[in-house]
Every structure is written in structure tokens, then in C-alpha cells.
Amino acid sequence: MHRRHLLLLATALPLPTLAAAKPRPDWSALFAAANAQGTIVVVDARQGQEGSYVHNPARADQRLSPASTFKVAHSLVALDAGLLRDEFQVVPWDGVQRSVPAWNQDQTLRSAMRQSTVWVFEGFARxxxxxxxxxxxxxxxxxxxxxxxxxxxxxxxxxxISANEQVAFLQCLYRNELPFAVAHQRLVKDVMVAEAGPDWILRAKTGWSGQVGWWVGWVEWPTGPVFFALNIDTPQRMADLPKRIDITRQVLRTLKALPPV
Incomplete structure (x- = not known):
């Protein structure tokens, strides 16, 4: 969709309403074992296995800073606004030395998403x-x-944004139902690929505000997708960050949404 049309939309896109999620007490043990406070929402949309599940439903409704998970939405905006043509366009490095070595070079959308290159998206915002x-x-x-x-x-x-809202947003992206060109939605999904196996693809994005860590995305199977959104508190800061992915992978394996280790 051309940006002129998108900006004329007066009302918010009605995101899908998630079905009442079933609490999973067994997932509480995974958070406890990691000494982590947080929530995870999973919507299993595989044929024959449909269901919504949650750990800590009250927190799943709590809106928190999305941090770098917003790069998924922000990439769609940058493409729609004409700030990027495609995933190959080079965004020149500004020469400012930053704490992450991978950021100190020219970027593309693919590298900026993979390395979570903040300055690229700050440029879009300006x-x-x-x-x-x-x-x-x-x-x-x-x-x-x-x-x-x-x-x-x-x-x-x-x-x-809340964990429930993250999952609803991802469901729309998966179905190409966001108010953007389908080609742009497909492109962003492509640069979200984090891992793949013979019959599955994991598309995901991490985020960290300094206080809260996120991992959101979905696993695609021949029978359908399994969506997830996790956030946890990070009182130990960077030492807590691996827990985002570790807990989520364990949760997904309880549903056989990821292969065993």
C-alpha cells in the first residue's frame, strides 16, 4: 500500500482477538528454574493442534516497551515510506563508533535486523x-x-505493547493482513528468519529495553504456524538476556513446536 493511503487511515487496524488462553502451570517451572519473572503467550495454529496458552496471564496483558522487537513493524514503515527500496539497499554508516562492532559499518535491512542495528532505525525515525x-x-x-x-x-x-498484542500483530503479518504492500510484508518476514530445519522455519526478533527482554516470532510447519511472545525482567541486565531464548525454546518444545535438542 502506498504511504499516502496508509496515512489516511483514520482508525486503528483491528488486530485479531486472541482466544482465551489456557494457563500452563508446567511452564512456571521453566521460568522458576531460570530465576526469571515474566510471561509467554503461545498460539498454536497448526491444523489439529489449535490452541492458545499462557504463563502469567495478567502480565501478558501488560503493555511494556517493545524495544527492538519494534524493528519488525518499523521495517514495514520504512519500506512503505520509501526510505528503503528493498533488503539490498545500503544504509551508509555515519562513522560514529558504537559499542557493538557489527554496527560500525554500512548496513542493509537484512544486516540491521540480524544485528539489531539501532542507529539505522533511529535514522528512519528522524x-x-x-x-x-x-x-x-x-x-x-x-x-x-x-x-x-x-x-x-x-x-x-x-x-x-503487551505480549498478547505482539502475537496478534505477528498473526496479521504472517497472513499478509497488515495495511502494507504484500511484497513488503513478505520481505520483512524473509529478513526475520532466524533458523530453519528440513520442514520448519523460525522467524523471530529479540528486544531489550534495559529492564525488560523480549523474544517474539513464530515457527512455521507444513500444518501451520506457532506464534509466541515472551518478555522477562532483566535485573542482571545482559546476564539475563540468554534466558529469553532459552525459556522460549523449552516452552515450544513442550508443544513439539521445535525439534528436540
Whole structure:
């Protein structure tokens, strides 16, 4: 969809309403074993195995900073607004030395997503401005749709989204139902690929606000997808970050949504 049309949308995209999720007490043991406080929402849409599951349902409704998980939505915005042509366009490095060595070079959408290169997306935000960013957020129905506050607004500012809303957003992306060109949605899904096996593909994105860590995405199987969104507190900061993926993988294996180790 052309950006002019998207920005004219006056009401938020109605994201799918998740079915009542079944609590999974066995998942509580996985969080406890990792000494982690958080939530995970899983929607299993595989044929014959459909179901919604949750650990800590109250927290699953709590809106938190999306941190770098917002790069999924932000990539769609950058493509729609014409800031990027495709995944091959080079975004020149500004020469500023940053703490992550992989960030200190030219980037593409694929490398910026894989390495979570913050400065690339900060550049998109500057070019778009708060009003246009907020219009896109409202059109997508993304969380509280606020592009205000400290920069970057998806980490330090006012933007917030719940685990349930993350899963609903991902379901729309999977089905190419967001208010963007289907080609752009397919492209973003392609750069989200994190891992694959003979008959499955894992598409996912991490995020970390400094206080809360995320891992969101889905696993595609021939019989359908399994969506997930996890967030945990990170009082030990970077030492806690591996728990995001470790807990999620264990959860998904309880549903046979990932192969055994």
C-alpha cells in the first residue's frame, strides 16, 4: 500500500482477538528454574493442534516497551515510506563508533535486523518525524500507538505493547493482513528468519529495553504456524538476556513446536 493511503487511515487496524488462553502451570517451572519473572503467550495454529496458552496471564496483558522487537513493524514503515527500496539497499554508516562492532559499518535491512542495528532505525525515525510515526502506529493498531517521549521512542519513550498484542500483530503479518504492500510484508518476514530445519522455519526478533527482554516470532510447519511472545525482567541486565531464548525454546518444545535438542 502506498504511504499516502496508509496515512489516511483514520482508525486503528483491528488486530485479531486472541482466544482465551489456557494457563500452563508446567511452564512456571521453566521460568522458576531460570530465576526469571515474566510471561509467554503461545498460539498454536497448526491444523489439529489449535490452541492458545499462557504463563502469567495478567502480565501478558501488560503493555511494556517493545524495544527492538519494534524493528519488525518499523521495517514495514520504512519500506512503505520509501526510505528503503528493498533488503539490498545500503544504509551508509555515519562513522560514529558504537559499542557493538557489527554496527560500525554500512548496513542493509537484512544486516540491521540480524544485528539489531539501532542507529539505522533511529535514522528512519528522524526522517519520518513523530506525527508520521504515530499515524503508522495507529494504522497498524500497534500497542498504545505512541511515538512520543525520549528517543528512541520504542526503547526510552512512550511506545508500549503487551505480549498478547505482539502475537496478534505477528498473526496479521504472517497472513499478509497488515495495511502494507504484500511484497513488503513478505520481505520483512524473509529478513526475520532466524533458523530453519528440513520442514520448519523460525522467524523471530529479540528486544531489550534495559529492564525488560523480549523474544517474539513464530515457527512455521507444513500444518501451520506457532506464534509466541515472551518478555522477562532483566535485573542482571545482559546476564539475563540468554534466558529469553532459552525459556522460549523449552516452552515450544513442550508443544513439539521445535525439534528436540
Amino acid at each position: 526522517q519520518l518525524g513523530e506525527a508520521r510515526e504515530a499515524a503508522y502506529l495507529r494504522a497498524m493498531g500497534y500497542g498504545n500507538a505512541l511515538a512520543s517521549g525520549a528517543a528512541p521512542f520504542w526503547v526510552e519513550g512512550d511506545l508500549a
